Amino acid sequence: MDSETDSPLDDKQEQSSSSSRASKARDRVRRRRERRGSTPTPSTSTRRVSRQLTPAGGFKLPDFRVPYVRQLGLVALAAVFMVALIILVGMFKNDPDQADPNAIWLGADWTLETHDDSEIEALVALLRENRVGTVYAWVSWMRPDGLWGTAPEVETDFNDREAQLQAFSEQFNRLYPEAQLYGWLNIRLIPTADGTSPMASEDMLGSVSAFSLRVVNRLNFDGVFLDVEPVFNNDNAYLTMLQRVRGTIGQDVLLGVSVPPDWTPIDAEIPTPSVIAPGTVWDMEFKQRVALLVDDLVVQAYNSYLTQPSDYVEWVAYQVQSYAEAVAALQTTTDIVIGVPMFEANLPAHDPAVETLASALNGVRQGLRQSGDAADVILGVAIFNETNMSDAEWNTFDSQWLR
Numbered sequence: 001m002d003s004e005t006d007s008p009l010d011d012k013q014e015q016s017s018s019s020s021r022a023s024k025a026r027d028r029v030r031r032r033r034e035r036r037g038s039t040p041t042p043s044t045s046t047r048r049v050s051r052q053l054t055p056a057g058g059f060k061l062p063d064f065r066v067p068y069v070r071q072l073g074l075v076a077l078a079a080v081f082m083v084a085l086i087i088l089v090g091m092f093k094n095d096p097d098q099a100d101p102n103a104i105w106l107g108a109d110w111t112l113e114t115h116d117d118s119e120i121e122a123l124v125a126l127l128r129e130n131r132v133g134t135v136y137a138w139v140s141w142m143r144p145d146g147l148w149g150t151a152p153e154v155e156t157d158f159n160d161r162e163a164q165l166q167a168f169s170e171q172f173n174r175l176y177p178e179a180q181l182y183g184w185l186n187i188r189l190i191p192t193a194d195g196t197s198p199m200a201s202e203d204m205l206g207s208v209s210a211f212s213l214r215v216v217n218r219l220n221f222d223g224v225f226l227d228v229e230p231v232f233n234n235d236n237a238y239l240t241m242l243q244r245v246r247g248t249i250g251q252d253v254l255l256g257v258s259v260p261p262d263w264t265p266i267d268a269e270i271p272t273p274s275v276i277a278p279g280t281v282w283d284m285e286f287k288q289r290v291a292l293l294v295d296d297l298v299v300q301a302y303n304s305y306l307t308q309p310s311d312y313v314e315w316v317a318y319q320v321q322s323y324a325e326a327v328a329a330l331q332t333t334t335d336i337v338i339g340v341p342m343f344e345a346n347l348p349a350h351d352p353a354v355e356t357l358a359s360a361l362n363g364v365r366q367g368l369r370q371s372g373d374a375a376d377v378i379l380g381v382a383i384f385n386e387t388n389m390s391d392a393e394w395n396t397f398d399s400q401w402l403r
Contacts, residue, residue: 099133099180101380102401103298103337106137106184108151111168112161117175124176130397134180134296134337135172136225136256136382139165139215141186146203148211152186162218169220182225182256182296183215189230197237199228205241209248216249223254223295231260233282242293256296258339259287261304261319270318273305275348287326291334298382299323301360302341303349312354313363320367320378328374335379338364342385342393357383357393361400 104127127133140148140158148158165183172181187208189198198204212224224245231238246255262281264272272278282290291297301316316338323336340360345352361381368375381401383389389397 099178100128100131102130102132103134103136103296103380103382104132105382105384106135107386108138108154111138112150112164114164114167115171117171120171120175124172124179126394127176127179130394131380131402132383133178134182134382136182136184136258136298137168137172137221139183139185139219139221140211141188142204142207144190146207148207152188165219173220173222180223180254181221182223182254183219183221184225184227185211185215187226187228189228197235199235199237199241205244208241209244212245213248216253223256224249225256225258225296225298227258229258229260234286239289239293242290246293254296255294256298257290257294258298258300259290261300261302261315262322263304265318265322268318270314271306271308271311272315275305284326284329287323288330291327291330291336292332294334296335296337296379297323297327298337298339300339300384301363302339302355302384303346304355305349306354307351309354309356309359312359313366316360316363317367317370320364321370321374324367324371324374324377327377328371334377336377337379337382338367339382339384340364342383342389344386357396358400361397364401 110123127135138151140150141152143149150156150158150161169181169183172179185208192198208226212226215221215224226242226245228238228241242255242257249255260282262268263276264278264280266279299319301319304312304315306312306315320338327334327336340357341350341352341355342357343350343352364378364381368378371378383397
């Protein structure tokens with residue numbers, strides 16, 4: 001971290017960025033509540049008034065003169081008119097733009113290379129057209145030595161490229177202000193000699209939380225996206241890391257995580273790969289504990305190790321239903337986004353002839369149907385891609401998902 005003193009201009013820029021992030025976070029919570037129908041509504045109960053016949057010779061109500069009744073009618077009519085006017089103004093006022101529900105991962109070729117405004121504008125137009133309003137943009141990875149680098153295949157220190165990332169976030173936020181821009185951090189865990197979780201290390205916890213704050217305050221991203229691998233069921237050190245990051249960046253800053261699929265659930269009656277041990281899953285309680293700490297939970301519905309497209313569809317549908325039911329039971333504002341593949345072969349985990357975009361989207365739709373009301377927590381899908389998608393691939397996304 002640099003030790004230079006921040007100028008008043010830097011303070012103003014940071015305050016402006018913080019205000020923008022808080023506004024986006026509040027808008028995000030409001031939209032979740034509206035989608036789930038949890039917005040408080042006025043009570044519909046009314047007081048009953050009993051009517052009794054007036055006995056003969058009893059008390060008689062005084063007669064109202066017509067002018068008095070007319071005045072009451074005019075007052076009531078004016079009140080009705082004002083209510084109708086308020087409703088009409090609310091319908092036609094200029095609400096701020098809202099981010100679309102789907103997401104995409106953007107790699108280092110976008111964030112660590114210089115692009116002019118016309119190139120970013122073309123990207124933004126493509127994202128808007130395909131209702132992609134959340135971006136997980138590559139920032140850095142934690143190297144085996146514990147330091148932060150630019151990318152696994154490039155031995156460049158992160159400090160050398162920080163200015164480029166600042167330029168990208170400024171450019172993207174200016175051209176697509178309503179989008180949610182996360183800074184994507186990749187952390188590849190190396191098993192420790194004593195068998196404890198690497199995330200239990202105070203050095204790692206401190207480094208990840210401090211760097212997450214740097215992503216928000218210095219690089220001006222709306223939030224932090226943690227891509228930690230591998231994370232096994234009931235790893236309390238992972239929960240501690242999420243708690244530490246959340247406490248460091250604050251409640252108004254977006255926090256997202258990429259989570260593994262349930263590769264081999266037992267007695268689920270779905271195809272599972274033979275190369276992964278049975279029972280390699282996160283149980284419902286652990287899914288819920290993670291969900292309570294984050295805003296976005298992105299399920300990796302790929303790298304299934306399966307060899308048949310039909311099996312893959314069933315497997316994806318199970319992932320959707322499993323996470324939807326776990327998170328829906330919490331009544332929380334956390335969103336689930338289902339990651340779908342659009343990248344080159346990575347055998348035997350990912351065969352692009354099996355894990356096609358169309359098959360993945362088919363599996364998501366099937367999973368939504370199987371989830372019933374719990375499907376409300378599924379915000380959309382996140383396209384995991386390594387290269388720019390072709391027009392044909394975007395057409396598949398449009399026909400198989402958007403429509």
